[in-house]
Amino acid sequence: MASNGSAGIRDSPPEPGIFLDEELGSDWYIYESTESTARDDLFPEEIPECHPAISPRMYHTVMAPISLAVIVALSFLVKRRRLRRSCWNGVPGLLSPADLLGPAGPRAAAAAVCALLVSSLCQLPLQPEPLPLVSPASPAARELWKLLALLYYPAFYLPLLACAAPRRRLAYGAGTLLAWGHCAAQLGQRLHCPLGRQLPGLYSALSHVPVLLSLALLSLWYPARLIRSLGRGDGPEPQIPGKSYYRSYLKALLSKRGRKGSSAKMEESLWPRLRSYLRSYVYIPEEGFRIPLMLVVSVTTAVIAVYQVAVLLLAAALPALRAVRAGITKDAAVLLVQLGLLPGTARPGDMERELRTARHYLWALEVCYICSLALCCLLTCAMLLRTLAMHRSNLRALYQGAVLDVFSEARILRPSRGAVVCWIAFSGFQAAFACLGLLIQQVIFFLCFVAFTFLVVIPLQAGTGSLLFGIIRNMWPFWLALVVAVLLQHLLARFQFLEQHSLQTELTNRRALYIVTFLLFPTNVLVGVLAGVWRVVISGLYNAVHLCRLDISLLHRGVETFDPGYHTYCHYLKVEVSQCHPLLKAFCLLLLQPRQTEPPAAPRDTHLEEGLQLTRPAGAARARRLRARWALAYTLLRNPSLAAARKSALADPAANGARLRGPRP
Incomplete structure (x- = not known):
């Protein structure tokens, strides 16, 4: 009986739950050993001590x-x-x-x-x-x-x-x-x-x-x-x-160069305009102008700081993602399937597919992180190069006295206490804003890459539907109605509500215009909601990308003084222009230049006729003296720092685009 009982117990099939637990338990140790091996490769428990000869x-x-x-x-x-x-x-x-x-x-x-x-x-x-x-x-x-x-x-x-x-x-x-x-x-x-x-x-x-x-x-x-x-x-x-630089700047300024008319730009095709736009983000040195040393130092520190932060972000996230991807087990895959994060299989016992899918998803996260970080670094460096080109154009405008071409209101280009403090902190602000902009861009672009990958790329690769495709499929009448309404308004405005005369365009069919405006009001409310969402998105992206640029304000012109970066940049320009004006430096060099002693004149021949004495040619020393005086007069006329001291400026405080008591930035 005992043998029969034992034989019956031994011959009876095991329970499904026990068999599944034993199978998972045996595989658990396999994957646990794999996980430990992967972790040891990435993060060894004991990093060998290294004592260099020079600590x-x-x-x-x-x-x-x-x-x-x-x-x-x-x-x-x-x-x-x-x-x-x-x-x-x-x-x-x-x-x-x-x-x-x-x-x-x-x-x-x-x-x-x-x-x-x-x-x-x-x-x-x-x-x-x-x-x-x-x-x-x-x-x-x-x-x-x-x-x-x-x-x-x-x-x-x-x-x-x-x-x-x-x-x-x-x-x-x-x-x-x-x-x-x-x-x-x-x-x-x-x-x-x-x-x-x-x-x-x-x-x-x-x-x-x-x-x-x-x-x-x-x-x-x-x-x-x-x-x-x-x-x-x-x-x-x-x-x-700097003597050679001041001379070359004055020579390049006084040289006559032919300029192309505006009609040539109007006839340019799309590719030349696109090429010129891309070239505006690349700083190309020009003859007669040199970027200030302070700006070179600021851009260099910003680029190095961006590199160090990018390396830190890369080294902090990638090993963790790789460790999770290498150490994921079947139990974790089952949990992800139950949560709905992974698609389940038809056979409950087959977990290899879910395991491969989970690892593929983690690999996709790693790729999204690397791509977003690379894109953020490229955008930040492009913005910093654009800063160099804009700084050159701003300095040239201020050198010529065109204050209103750079600032929104007239300013006196003189150093002050706040200007000196802003000039001292400019390079530190540039590096800090670049690093902060990189961090914000990394968060935004990483989320965008992840959303695009898991809502578009992976469903198309797997041949399955996604939440985004389902929303578009269910709401296609709504999207079609909005597109038709927008196109209808454009067509009516082009062919019904505008009448082209010989030289101007007039508004016509006003009664129909009023009717269409009233009937399409509810539809335009929905279009306005989408436009408002797009406005928020594009504003966030624009501000995140341009956060590292201090030469532009991220606020409206009326409140741009509350932007600390732009406020610092404006004061920095005031110090640079007032202290490093190349024409003013050239004028000072002309004053400091020692006078050259002319050789004594040859004795006159008293027997010559008077007409022969009047036709004597001027010497080279006199020509040099005339050129120096002319250059001195030109520097005095073109120096914006002396504009407020002229007689016309004293009579009219708004002369030459500047005021005697202008508001501070």
């Missing part, structure tokens, strides 16, 4: 005193004030990083050092030791060291740029040694430990690319300047900074 603390401990010693020595070498000649042969002065208000500053060095500084500050929140010289004892102390690091890193990299200010051979030699020291230390750390412990190791490698490129540029720029200065001795460069 970050040692690097800063050695380079910080050397940089301080270099800048102190150069400060004693370059004496700014001579108050006490008996003490050190004059009082030394501090070295400025660069002449940010001059056109002849070290552009390559300034851009490289600012890129180096921005990269270090972007990596600061992820560093375990924000201040490399001190280890934080507690989280509160770590936040305090972060604030101190905001002042430490600019002071740490200041000597790299200050060595270019004296324009001396000794300063170029010190800059060469500093650049080589920084580059060797950073390159040694990256080669010995390419991967870091914060986030994925790839982030540490990608985030240091601008650092290495900037240091490589400085390592080549300073030796090139040193070699050029060897033939001039140890003294400073003899020429006045």
Whole structure:
């Protein structure tokens, strides 16, 4: 009996629930091992410790005193004030990083050092030791060291740029040694430990690319300047900074060039107009004009900040998505099917299809994230390039005194307290607005890509219907009615309500116009709802894309002063034009130019006739003097800073588009 009972129990088929649990349980361990393997590949539990020969603390401990010693020595070498000649042969002065208000500053060095500084500050929140010289004892102390690091890193990299200010051979030699020291230390750390412990190791490698490129540029720029200065001795460069630029600007302004008429633009086809529109987003250097150094620094810092934020977003999201895609199990697929997020299969026991579909959906999310991030970076860089072109046109207009072509109302182009503060904060505002615009664009475009992929692309690929297709299919009479109503209004306005005369167009059939307006009022309400939704969408997209541009206001002209970015840009223009006007600089150079002594005139022959003495040709010195006087008169006439001091301007305060007491931006 026992054997029969046991045989009966053994021969009886197992229950379906028990069989399903055993099958899922056996597969659970398989997928659990797969998940752990995938996680170990992406996020190993124990990242091997890497101790470079030159640790970050040692690097800063050695380079910080050397940089301080270099800048102190150069400060004693370059004496700014001579108050006490008996003490050190004059009082030394501090070295400025660069002449940010001059056109002849070290552009390559300034851009490289600012890129180096921005990269270090972007990596600061992820560093375990924000201040490399001190280890934080507690989280509160770590936040305090972060604030101190905001002042430490600019002071740490200041000597790299200050060595270019004296324009001396000794300063170029010190800059060469500093650049080589920084580059060797950073390159040694990256080669010995390419991967870091914060986030994925790839982030540490990608985030240091601008650092290495900037240091490589400085390592080549300073030796090139040193070699050029060897033939001039140890003294400073003899020429006045920017003198050649002012001359070339005045020469390009005074040169006569033929201009094409407006009829040529009207006859252009679609492709030339499209090409000219695309070229407006690419800054092409022109002869006789040079972008200010401050704007070059601002655009460089904004591009590097956008790159660092993009790398951080890429490194923070992609490994998580890949880990979820590699570790998804059949139980998770069953849950997604029950929630309606995945299409179910006809056979309940077949879960392979659902598992592949879930992984395919996660892969689609990853592709959408990468595409949206790439599109955001391209749009941000295009807007920054467009800023350069618009800045050039604005500066040219202000140089000519056309204030109303740039601002909505007349302004006095003079520096003020608020203008100086805005000029100081301009580069920081540009980098911050670019990063914030990138984050907002990433959220918007990622949602748009996801919606388009899961509502259009995947249903078409799978051959199934989607929610969007269902809405369009069920509401086609509504959409057709709106389209017909809009087309009907356009046709009636074109053929019934307008009458073309010889030179003008007149309104006709007014009775029918009133009837059609009253009958189509409910339909136009529905069209207005769609137009209002589109207005909200296009306004959000436009503001998100143009948030990084400070040369335009995102508000109406009446309230554009409440836009902090545009307000800063307006004051920045006032400082640039008032302090860096090229015609004013050319006028000052003409005044500072030493008079050339003319050779003594030859003795006259008293036996010559009087008519022969009157036909003597003018000398070259007189021709040069006449040209200099004419250029001086031209600069005085074209200088907008002197417009308010003229007699006509004093009689009429609104002359030349400016007022004596104009409102501030």
